[in-house]
Amino acid sequence: MAMTPAPPAHVAGQLRDLGVRSGGVLLVHTSFSRTGPVEGGPAGLIAALRQALGPRGTLVMPSMSSDDEHPFDSARTPCPDMGVTADTFWRGGGVLRSGSPHAFAAVGPRAAEITAPHPIDPPHGADSPVGRARDHDGQVLLLGVGHDADTTIHLAENEVGVRYRRAVHVTVLERGRPVRFDYTEIDHCCARFALVDDWLEADRLQRRGPVAHGVGRLARARDIVRVVTARLRENETVFLHPRGSDVECDEAWASLGRTAP
Numbered sequence: 001m002a003m004t005p006a007p008p009a010h011v012a013g014q015l016r017d018l019g020v021r022s023g024g025v026l027l028v029h030t031s032f033s034r035t036g037p038v039e040g041g042p043a044g045l046i047a048a049l050r051q052a053l054g055p056r057g058t059l060v061m062p063s064m065s066s067d068d069e070h071p072f073d074s075a076r077t078p079c080p081d082m083g084v085t086a087d088t089f090w091r092g093g094g095v096l097r098s099g100s101p102h103a104f105a106a107v108g109p110r111a112a113e114i115t116a117p118h119p120i121d122p123p124h125g126a127d128s129p130v131g132r133a134r135d136h137d138g139q140v141l142l143l144g145v146g147h148d149a150d151t152t153i154h155l156a157e158n159e160v161g162v163r164y165r166r167a168v169h170v171t172v173l174e175r176g177r178p179v180r181f182d183y184t185e186i187d188h189c190c191a192r193f194a195l196v197d198d199w200l201e202a203d204r205l206q207r208r209g210p211v212a213h214g215v216g217r218l219a220r221a222r223d224i225v226r227v228v229t230a231r232l233r234e235n236e237t238v239f240l241h242p243r244g245s246d247v248e249c250d251e252a253w254a255s256l257g258r259t260a261p
């Protein structure tokens, strides 16, 4: 049976009930297929988010390229892996997008600060859109996705200084020519970021509620960083799967020069 598309004004009310702050900074990770349908499609969901934030609020979404082999062009490069809502958002009127393969897009009074130039390495450190959203006491909203999509956890990994890395590359323009840029990134398969649900909810730092036809999770970025930082200080490898689970976690273990359990 087909679901009735949710009106954006109704979704905006649900977002406010969940705790989205009018006038705040909101970083949103989405799966439209697990949240919709919404009247107007992904653009309708974006309208609902902007309505909940009000004119003084700033909406932020990930906008990073999936293409490591070509230079990033903020006016053209799509971000299909971030979902159709994020890939619709950066194309919208008045929306700013940072000029990095690890781009974020934003609209609202803080958009220029949040999307100002940021380093490729590390992608999600203190001087990144995610770090700046945290500095503005931003909230993180997960719509139809879990914490495996939550880039603010990578910010916590950076701030703790976890030592695991994976070798990655992107392509950048140097004097007009494409050049491969190799570096190492704090990364793994990220599936165990799902642990953060229980950590936050044990301290009542996350709210869950209905948004359109899906589930939204909302927490303050500062709380996510604080809770994750404490866990990583106890156990640096808490997010890494046991050996043989997946290539990404095995690479992270290998970078530590340790045998995985």
Ligand SMILES: [Zn+2]
Binding pocket: 188, 189, 190, 191, 192, 240, 241, 245, 246, 248, 249
């Ligand atoms: Zn893994």
